[in-house]
Amino acid sequence: MIEVVNITRTYQIGESPVNALNGVSLKIGQGEFIAIMGASGSGKSSLMHILGLLDVPDTGQYRLMGREVSGMSEDELASVRNNVAGFVFQQFHLLARMSTIDNVMLPCIYSGKMGDFRQDALQRLEMVGLSHRASHRPNQMSGGEQQRVAIARALIRDPMIIFADEPTGNLDTKNSHEIMRILTELHKKGKTIIMVTHEADIAEYADRIITMKDGVILDDRRKSDAPSPQRASEATLDVAHLPLLQPARMMGFVVQAFQSIVSNKIRTLLSVLGILVGVASVIAMMALGAGARSSMEEQLKSMGSNLLSLRGGSARIGHAAQGSGTFTRFTEKDAESIAEIPELVKYVSGDVTGSGQMVYLDKNWSSNVEGVDFDFGKMRAAEPKVGRWFTREEIQTRDKVAIIGTTVASQLFGDTNPIDKTIKINRINFTVIGIAPAKGFNGPRDQDDIVLVPLTTAMYRVLGKDYLDGIFVEVSSSANLEPAKQAIDALIRKRHKLAANDQDSFNIRDMTQFQQMLSATTQTMSTLLGSIAAISLVVGGIGIMNIMLVSVTERTREIGLRKAIGARKGDIMMQFIIESVGMTLTGGIIGVIVGVGVSVLLSTFAGWAVKTSVLSVMIATSFSVLIGLFFGLWPAQKAAGLKPVEALRYE
Numbered sequence: 001m002i003e004v005v006n007i008t009r010t011y012q013i014g015e016s017p018v019n020a021l022n023g024v025s026l027k028i029g030q031g032e033f034i035a036i037m038g039a040s041g042s043g044k045s046s047l048m049h050i051l052g053l054l055d056v057p058d059t060g061q062y063r064l065m066g067r068e069v070s071g072m073s074e075d076e077l078a079s080v081r082n083n084v085a086g087f088v089f090q091q092f093h094l095l096a097r098m099s100t101i102d103n104v105m106l107p108c109i110y111s112g113k114m115g116d117f118r119q120d121a122l123q124r125l126e127m128v129g130l131s132h133r134a135s136h137r138p139n140q141m142s143g144g145e146q147q148r149v150a151i152a153r154a155l156i157r158d159p160m161i162i163f164a165d166e167p168t169g170n171l172d173t174k175n176s177h178e179i180m181r182i183l184t185e186l187h188k189k190g191k192t193i194i195m196v197t198h199e200a201d202i203a204e205y206a207d208r209i210i211t212m213k214d215g216v217i218l219d220d221r222r223k224s225d226a227p228s229p230q231r232a233s234e235a236t237l238d239v240a241h242l243p244l245l246q247p248a249r250m251m252g253f254v255v256q257a258f259q260s261i262v263s264n265k266i267r268t269l270l271s272v273l274g275i276l277v278g279v280a281s282v283i284a285m286m287a288l289g290a291g292a293r294s295s296m297e298e299q300l301k302s303m304g305s306n307l308l309s310l311r312g313g314s315a316r317i318g319h320a321a322q323g324s325g326t327f328t329r330f331t332e333k334d335a336e337s338i339a340e341i342p343e344l345v346k347y348v349s350g351d352v353t354g355s356g357q358m359v360y361l362d363k364n365w366s367s368n369v370e371g372v373d374f375d376f377g378k379m380r381a382a383e384p385k386v387g388r389w390f391t392r393e394e395i396q397t398r399d400k401v402a403i404i405g406t407t408v409a410s411q412l413f414g415d416t417n418p419i420d421k422t423i424k425i426n427r428i429n430f431t432v433i434g435i436a437p438a439k440g441f442n443g444p445r446d447q448d449d450i451v452l453v454p455l456t457t458a459m460y461r462v463l464g465k466d467y468l469d470g471i472f473v474e475v476s477s478s479a480n481l482e483p484a485k486q487a488i489d490a491l492i493r494k495r496h497k498l499a500a501n502d503q504d505s506f507n508i509r510d511m512t513q514f515q516q517m518l519s520a521t522t523q524t525m526s527t528l529l530g531s532i533a534a535i536s537l538v539v540g541g542i543g544i545m546n547i548m549l550v551s552v553t554e555r556t557r558e559i560g561l562r563k564a565i566g567a568r569k570g571d572i573m574m575q576f577i578i579e580s581v582g583m584t585l586t587g588g589i590i591g592v593i594v595g596v597g598v599s600v601l602l603s604t605f606a607g608w609a610v611k612t613s614v615l616s617v618m619i620a621t622s623f624s625v626l627i628g629l630f631f632g633l634w635p636a637q638k639a640a641g642l643k644p645v646e647a648l649r650y651e
Contacts, residue, residue, distance in 0.1 A: 004051070034194050052161075099137060168199065208222045275541070283592055398460060540587065544627070570640070573636040577628075
């Protein structure tokens with residue numbers, strides 16, 4: 001069954017090489033019970049580690065069931081260990097955070113087989129007399145009971161060979177003999193037992209005793225009454241390459257990761273705190289940015305879409321050219337001509353402005369008066385939600401009706417409904433027919449401190465103007481902005497007989513450029529805020545990596561155990577990556593809740609414009625997962641790179 005030929009093994013301890021095995025050759029038949037004895041440093045444990053596929057020889061041959069295994073890869077050796085070998089260690093190596101039955105089922109995670117192994121685990125516990133302790137934790141049990149649990153774990157995969165490394169080394173006499181009784185019963189049932197011990201009375205339970213010294217076999221003695229070894233079975237080694245993402249394995253990894261995370265609650269809380277703060281910051285900052293952008297968009301709507309503004313004078317010097325003979329005064333006929341430009345123009349409104357004194361009963365207020373045309377309400381999102389807009393007839397007949405801003409309404413009427421009330425504008429009676437939508441401040445100017453009146457009424461009754469201060473034009477589509485500007489420019493120059501090179505008489509402003517500038521500004525602000533908050537995520541990720549590195553060091557022996565019972569490098573990596581992602585995802589989910597809560601608080605108590613989007617939640621959560629993947633990779637690789645023997649010996 002097992003044949004080793006002239007194997008050697010040398011370890012490096014500091015700068016000195018130690019020859020643990022020097023040309024050992026050995027044959028072991030199926031069903032044998034072998035005890036390997038020797039003083040400390042004799043090489044007995046090194047031999048067992050090689051026989052148990054936990055280590056590989058430097059030179060020589062090792063054939064298991066007729067197959068050379070010394071040249072197998074680490075993952076192939078892990079697969080053989082899971083299917084052929086069962087290990088019973090002197091230190092028990094039970095995981096304290098898991099129940100007894102979960103410890104017994106641990107090797108099944110790496111078998112790649114589906115199903116509930118709980119019933120099999122209970123049967124193995126019953127074999128060692130501990131079925132009644134299935135739900136207990138290892139720290140609630142005696143040393144003898146813990147060793148029996150370790151034996152049950154070694155039997156769960158029904159191995160052909162059981163390797164026992166000093167199985168009674170930490171037990172009293174009574175428990176030692178109980179453990180040996182169990183191993184003897186297993187031997188009688190056909191199991192091959194290979195045991196390392198330094199106790200002569202324990203070795204006497206075996207049928208064959210091998211004595212070692214200085215890395216060589218001094219004596220290989222078979223008892224006279226020992227049965228002859230059986231012929232090796234025709235079974236072959238199972239070294240199948242199981243897929244890493246197999247559902248059964250993945251579910252086991254997730255359960256193991258969850259148990260690891262919850263077993264250190266304080267450490268986990270401190271680990272996820274950085275991610276929590278980072279995600280909450282991202283959510284809150286993106287909500288602030290989105291709120292600011294939404295608020296800005298509302299203000300931009302009041303400016304109109306695809307809007308052109310015609311003003312007299314140069315675009316560079318504003319109205320400074322007035323009085324120099326180059327300042328164009330627009331007329332109502334100009335507005336009418338622009339409105340007739342085919343396919344390019346949607347709405348046109350003339351505009352005049354001035355100041356006025358408003359009086360209602362014993363209250364008065366100085367405000368801006370703006371005369372506008374019928375289409376102005378649609379163009380500038382100025383149509384009242386309370387009251388109504390002007391009719392065409394009111395504009396044609398120069399009716400004395402007014403729409404007041406919210407500031408004027410507050411100053412003159414307080415909480416009283418101003419609709420159908422009469423106010424005086426520069427001593428002329430006007431009927432209030434509506435309240436303009438609130439628009440807030442535009443720089444230092446209060447856009448709600450205004451009174452809108454019909455264009456003709458403002459020109460001929462209030463402000464005494466026979467010209468327009470400007471003309472607003474809404475183009476049919478954004479694609480037609482440039483053609484419309486060129487057509488309007490040509491029309492105005494033709495009507496006012498202006499030279500082609502006269503750039504100071506009037507200007508046409510494209511309002512969409514201003515909109516794009518504001519949109520770009522808010523986008524930049526949102527990106528900046530999100531980037532600053534993302535730094536917290538990176539800092540949190542570094543904290544996660546630090547904790548995971550500490551965890552690898554603390555759990556070195558656990559990693560060795562997992563490899564001994566069949567875990568491959570990929571399994572260990574996946575285990576630690578899932579733990580890392582689990583912590584960051586937990587922090588991310590809590591961070592989303594905190595971030596949304598902070599956004600609501602900022603909106604409620606600080607009055608800031610905030611807008612939490614599903615996209616920001618998805619981005620923040622995705623980032624937390626990516627942080628877990630990225631910063632968990634190095635600790636996972638470090639854990640996966642540990643050698644089984646070195647990890648099991650780690651102090």
